[in-house]
Amino acid sequence: MENFIKEPTLEEAKKLIESINKEESICIKIPYNVDAILSASLILKYMEKSSAISFSSTNCELEFIQNNGGKSIRFKNTEVFIGNSSFSSVIPITTDDILPILTGISSDAILERRNFTDWEVSVMKNSENLGVTIEKNLKIPSYHNAPIFLSLIESFDPYIPTITGNRENSISLINEIGIDELSKLTELNEGTLNTLIFKVVSLIMKINPKVTRDDIITDRVFYLDYDSLELAFSFIYFLDNLGSKILVDFALNPPIARILINKFREIISKGFSIGAINEDKKFFIVDSNLKSPTLLQIILLQEQKIRKDKPIAIKDGNKLLSSRYFINTEKEGLIEVES
Known part of the structure; x- marks a missing residue:
């Protein structure tokens, strides 16, 4: 008899995934998005025999289900509801898999237009001993190692009218505040940072009058010099352009992320309309x-x-x-x- 758990039970989902890792081979049916592809790829990474990912098969032993009511994981006769949390957040974390897992979590939050769930925050906090860091700061990509103007150009969420995708306007904005073009956000003093935040909020208010400082100062998650927000935007872009194979490759070989991020920056820094x-x-x-x-x-x-x-x-x-x-x-x- 099918066992459907109606309330989100993330610990049960994690145990279910851990039990799957004992299988020799498996077929996984998933939705077509960054989070599902990465989490399925990480499961297959540890299978002893040839396994498969499908976006349409009805004969897979394992299925990731996503609809307006939330997400579930079905394995044989057991189905576990995980609510709004990402599939990646129930994958066991190792240092080899941190980057794909953080990318999956962040991309799902972006695409579902939501904040991190309590479970996702706990997963990331529990990974601090592995090198993950969480800080409250402005929600623009890669502000530790990219110039501010590039971080602003790459800000898809929040979208900053006249600045996102516009190199000239981004540089003009930071020059107006008195910031050097190559400065990083982390190099700003408190007064300059507050001025920048005020400018950003004022621009966003043109499309969202209810936006506040609290909406753009959020939990920011990093691993080494990788920003989970920039990772998410990059792999959303490359899934559209190159397809799922690039995500499978990333799950199997996480260091390729640096090559892809640099390529993404090169493309976006030219601007778009x-x-x-x-x-x-x-x-x-x-x-x-x-x-x-x-x-x-x-x-x-x-x-x-x-x-x-x-x-x-x-x-x-x-x-x-x-x-x-x-x-x-x-x-x-x-x-x-x-x-």
């Missing part, structure tokens, strides 16, 4: 040179210009491009679609 947005029967069609439908959705939801229940398609000349994150297809990367 978002033009006209039109809605047809299938898509919100966005005129943009940001080649990531998912990152565009993150921005446009904050601007309240779209609904989450309709896919994003990017207008690229005479073509429309979307990704498997939004549409039911076997193809991966940027996919040409018809309106």
